[in-house]
Structures are given as C-alpha cells and as structure tokens.
Amino acid sequence: MTHVVIIGAYGSAGAAVAGELAPVDGIDLTLVDDGDPGGGLCILKGCMPSKEVLSAGAHRFQARHDERLVGDPPEVDLEATVERKDDHVLGWAQHRREGIHELAEYEGVDFVHATAEFVDDYTVRAGGRTFEADYVVVATGSTVYVPDTPGIETVDYMTSADVLDATELPDSGIVMGFGYIGMELVPYLAEAGGMELTVIEHDARPIDEADPAFGDAARDIYEANWDVEIPTNCYECELEPTDDGGVRLYVEFEDGSEKQYEADQLFCFTGRKPTLDGLGLAETSISTEGEWVSDTMQTVDADHVYAVGDVNGKEPILHVAKEQGFRAAQNILRQESGQQPLPYENVHHHVIFSGLGVYPFARVGHSEQSAREAGYDVVSATRQASDDGVFKSKDVSEGLAKLVVDATDGTVLGWQGLHYHADSFAKTLQVVVELGLDVRAIPDRAYHPTLPENLDGLVRDCVAQLEG
DSSP: OEEEEEEOTTSHHHHHHHHHHTTOTTEEEEEEOOOSSOOOHHHHTSHHHHHHHHHHHHHHHHHHHOTTSOSOOOOOOHHHHHHHHHHHHHHHHHHHHHHHHHHTTSTTEEEEOSOEEEEETTEEEETTEEEEOSEEEEOOOEEEOOOOOTTGGGSOEEOHHHHHTOSOOOSEEEEEOOSHHHHHHHHHHHHHSOOEEEEEOSSSSSOTTSOHHHHHHHHHHHHHHSSEEOOOSEEEEEEEEOTTSOEEEEEEETTSOEEEEEESEEEEOOOEEEOOTTSOGGGSSOOOSSSOBOTTSBBSSOTTEEEOGGGGSSOOOHHHHHHHHHHHHHHHHHHHTTOOOOOOOOOOEEEEOOGGGTSOEEEEEOOHHHHHHTTOOEEEEEEEGGGSHHHHHTTOOOOEEEEEEETTTOBEEEEEEESTTHHHHHHHHHHHHHTTOBGGGSOOOOOSSOTTHHHHHHHHHHHHHHHO
16 A cells, blocks of 8 residues: 655645545545644635635725715624634535545545654654655645834734734734735725825836736726825834833835835735745755745655645645645556656646625736737737726726737637736636637627626737737
C-alpha cells in the first residue's frame, strides 16, 4: 500500500487532493487538520464571508446611487450583518468538515484532528502519533502579512479578518494595501461604515493585472462614489500614533515629494504569506527559499512532497488551489506508477469583487499587453458600459470591457470586464478562451434586453477588424 499524508485537509487544496485519492485502491490516506471549526480560509475568513458583508453595502449603495429613489438611504446594521455572516460561515464550514469526515469512512483513510509537523523527509507527527509516508501533501494555506513599516508596532491596525467581524467602525481610516483585499473592502468600509478613507497605491493605478484603462476606471469609480482619496505612485515611510489615539502615516512619492496623512484607524490589507511556521521543515531537506515548488506541485528539494494552494506562494486564488490539488493527486498516482508528473497550467481567470461587487473586475486569458508580450499579433475592441442602453436602464453605466483576438486566425485570446455582472460574464468567456474559439464563430445574438449585448458589440467590432 502507498501511504499519503495530507497536512491541511480542511482547506480547499487539501480537500481536493483528499477527494481524488480517497477512493483509489492501493492508497492509504491520513488526513490531518487542526482547524476549529475547520473549513479553510475561503470559508472562514476569505471569499465567502467577504461576499456576504459586501452584499449589505451593495444594497445600500445601489439605493443611494439611484436618483430615482428619494429619501435617506437605509443604514447598514453591522451587528446584523456580522451575525448573519457568522451563521452562514458555520454552515459552510460544517459542510466542508462533513465532506472530509465522510472521506475518512473509506477503507484505509484516517482523519487526525491535530497539528502536524515533519520529523524527517518521510515522517510526520500529529496527535501524538507518528506516520511514515510515501508522499506528503502540504496544504496549510496562508496567513495575514503585516509589513515591517517603521512604527507599525506603535499603532493599532485592523486586518481583513478584523473588518469582517467589525460591528462598529471609526470615522476615518488609512488603508495600506490596494490589491484584491483592499479593492473589495475599501468601498465596504466607506459605504457600510460611512468612513472617510485614504488609500495608498504604489503604482500609477490599481489592478496591475489589467490594461491601464481598467485601473483608471476603477480609481474614478471609487473616488466618484465614495469618500475615498487614492494617492498614487507613493510608498509608506513611517507610522506613528497621534495624540488623540489615531494614526499618522508619512509617505514619499515617486517624484521625491513627501506628505503625511492622519486618520482614526489604520487598515492593513497588505496580502497574505504562506503558512509554514510550525511545520518542522527544518528537519527535512526542503528549503522554502525562492521558487521552492515546481509546476508539478512537487517541492524542488523532495519530489515526494507536494505543496498546493496558498502555501506554495504561486497564485493565492481559490479555484487555483483546487486545481493544483487535483493535479497533485494525479501526479502522485503518475509518480507511483512510474510515469512523469505533469505541470499544472491554467488559463488566467480572476475576479475581483470591486465596487462592492456592483462593479466587479474580471479577466480571462490574455490582456492586450500580455498577449503582445507573448508574441501575438492582435486586434482588440473596447466598449464602455455606457455604450449599451441596458446598462443605463439598470443605472449601472460605469465601467468598460475589452476583447483581445489573435489577428492571424481569429482565436479569442482574452477578455477583461469592469462592469455590472462582469463576474458572471467570466464563465462564458472562460468557455470561449479555453476552447480556443474563433471570434467569428461566436453567435451574434443577445437575448434583449440583457447585459451581454456588450459582449456582442465586442465580438462585432473584432470581426469587423479581421474582415476589414
């Protein structure tokens, strides 16, 4: 029998590996997780609870935003929002736990509710027991990253986890970190908490994976709709407390100028780091310096140890974690049968629930810039949401979309959208991109009046360029 130990079985990546391997004859499986209540980051403190609270802010924003509606907008009841979020989280976590515990009913599968650590390259200790493994899968996820900005230890700060649990918020805040987490939580703080916010942006615009027009549009949407200031091309230099218990941040701009900002509260949305502490990797041959995990999900220094999900630092996205888990399970079986493990390759497919999810950003496949960098000759089309009457009729006419097509054969290479329901459009475009469809083969027909009229316009514009 081949023995596989999975460290972090409750998380999305670990659960994916477990689900693939548990039914396989000839595999003994030990599932280890110390989670309480257990369920993984996405369920407990990530994408699912964040969408729950964002929805409350979104409802208020849309009521306030629509000039056809009169009277004072309703207030967001933070206590009720957090209470409902917590109730749903417990249910989601229970579902994940039950799934893992059901796997433990398979013959040869054991679940250990404990913290695990390596004793050596092939030995894992958990719950007072020692397990000799042929393969080990590390799926311990990530933890909040707090930068070492001078003075940060002298001020109070809130992380994304704190915001998700907050039942009261101050009047003003400074935000460090404007990636996925900041893009999603900044408008929530402004809408649900009525906060005045200063958001530090290191680059010329947010959303660095997008073509520039999308980052510019996102900044415009944020500053136009909420009490948000976004200074760009600047870096945090030092933090200090103010006399009244707030925070003061000194920043330096790209041109060498300096400025200071003051607020009641500091928010650190500065990303996450792999959870490696306590694993006992010092007792193994595995070094986590640099690119320590290969594209096959095997660690560079020990090819029987796999690292999947956030812990490998490659792409901390939920669906990527699952797909890496599926590939790791497949590769363990291939490796065991003497076959060469396969690399994990994915089509870029990201969604940011920006603008409270009313104006989400989504990207599938290439941007125009990445397509050109990859050597493609391309044609592209861009449409503003305001170009299509259906967006106007729904009072969501802000944003834009872009389609990128191979100029030589018409293959759709990628799409980006920053507009109402762009997150839902993403699945359609995933099918188009992953199947390698010719833009001329996409039916020019929307079911009026529906938002995909915007997509039809993009398709027509690209076809016209190809045939012109």
